[in-house]
Amino acid sequence: MQLTRYTDYALRTLIQAALLPEGERLSVAEVTATYDISRSHVMKIVQRLGQLGYLRNIRGKGGGIELGMNPDEINIGKVVMDMEPNLQVIDCNSPYCRLQPACRLKGVLIEAMNAFVAVLESYTLADLLENKDELVQLLTFREAS
Amino acid sequence: MQLTRYTDYALRTLIQAALLPEGERLSVAEVTATYDISRSHVMKIVQRLGQLGYLRNIRGKGGGIELGMNPDEINIGKVVMDMEPNLQVIDCNSPYCRLQPACRLKGVLIEAMNAFVAVLESYTLADLLENKDELVQLLTFREAS
Numbered sequence: 307m308q309l310t311r312y313t314d315y316a317l318r319t320l321i322q323a324a325l326l327p328e329g330e331r332l333s334v335a336e337v338t339a340t341y342d343i344s345r346s347h348v349m350k351i352v353q354r355l356g357q358l359g360y361l362r363n364i365r366g367k368g369g370g371i372e373l374g375m376n377p378d379e380i381n382i383g384k385v386v387m388d389m390e391p392n393l394q395v396i397d398c399n400s401p402y403c404r405l406q407p408a409c410r411l412k413g414v415l416i417e418a419m420n421a422f423v424a425v426l427e428s429y430t431l432a433d434l435l436e437n438k439d440e441l442v443q444l445l446t447f448r449e450a451s
Numbered sequence: 452m453q454l455t456r457y458t459d460y461a462l463r464t465l466i467q468a469a470l471l472p473e474g475e476r477l478s479v480a481e482v483t484a485t486y487d488i489s490r491s492h493v494m495k496i497v498q499r500l501g502q503l504g505y506l507r508n509i510r511g512k513g514g515g516i517e518l519g520m521n522p523d524e525i526n527i528g529k530v531v532m533d534m535e536p537n538l539q540v541i542d543c544n545s546p547y548c549r550l551q552p553a554c555r556l557k558g559v560l561i562e563a564m565n566a567f568v569a570v571l572e573s574y575t576l577a578d579l580l581e582n583k584d585e586l587v588q589l590l591t592f593r594e595a596s
Contacts, residue, residue: 408585418570425563440553
């Protein structure tokens with residue numbers, strides 16, 4: 307059971323944007339290079355994160371990507387729910403399960419998924435940046451080498 | 452984020468086996484027909500559930516599948532952990548994420564997955580069978596129609 311790469315990369319991109327020095331912006335190419343993700347993936351993710359207000363995508367010279375909200379306003383549970391196409395733990399309709407009308411398993415799985423999301427909802431992007439200096443170091447290390 | 456079909460079908464198979472009338476056994480063909488799952492899928496799942504002791508697979512005439520433990524000994528969390536190939540919520544190595552050494556996101560995702568599993572661990576197969584009569588009705592309905 308894994309989150310989609312789409313959600314994974316969205317979280318990575320938000321962390322990278324949050325690590326930018328004051329006033330600087332990120333390019334799609336930088337995200338692509340940092341994580342070895344294809345450009346088309348990053349483009350799609352950045353666009354979606356922009357639509358949702360998590361990122362601001364500024365066009366033209368000096369443009370680029372920056373956070374659209376403060377890190378403490380970006381709730382990790384909300385980002386996951388926004389990005390993940392499906393949080394139903396199993397699909398009772400594919401193939402159709404005829405126990406559905408009386409099935410107790412589904413309720414148990416919903417309860418478990420709610421517990422999963424509740425933990426994520428207790429964190430914001432700011433909580434992931436408490437060791438910001440260390441993270442910045444890891445990003446710049448490769449550029450310097 | 453979904454469980455694999457492998458785990459989903461394993462849970463369905465265990466429920467079906469638990470609904471058998473006293474002394475009766477289930478065939479692979481019955482599981483296949485009940486849920487419209489391919490025979491090769493069911494064979495693989497039944498074999499694995501047998502290895503793990505959840506099912507007993509009896510060969511020969513009068514043979515078939517039956518539960519290998521009492522329903523209240525079959526823990527849903529344990530079944531999911533046994534069947535699911537991967538409970539790492541994201542894969543930090545594919546593609547490699549260079550924030551890894553200092554990443555706080557990973558810890559948050561592990562905490563969330565632990566909460567997910569903890570809920571499942573609080574249920575046994577017996578808890579899913581409290582409305583056994585209703586479930587049996589749903590299984591026999593199609594055979595009768």
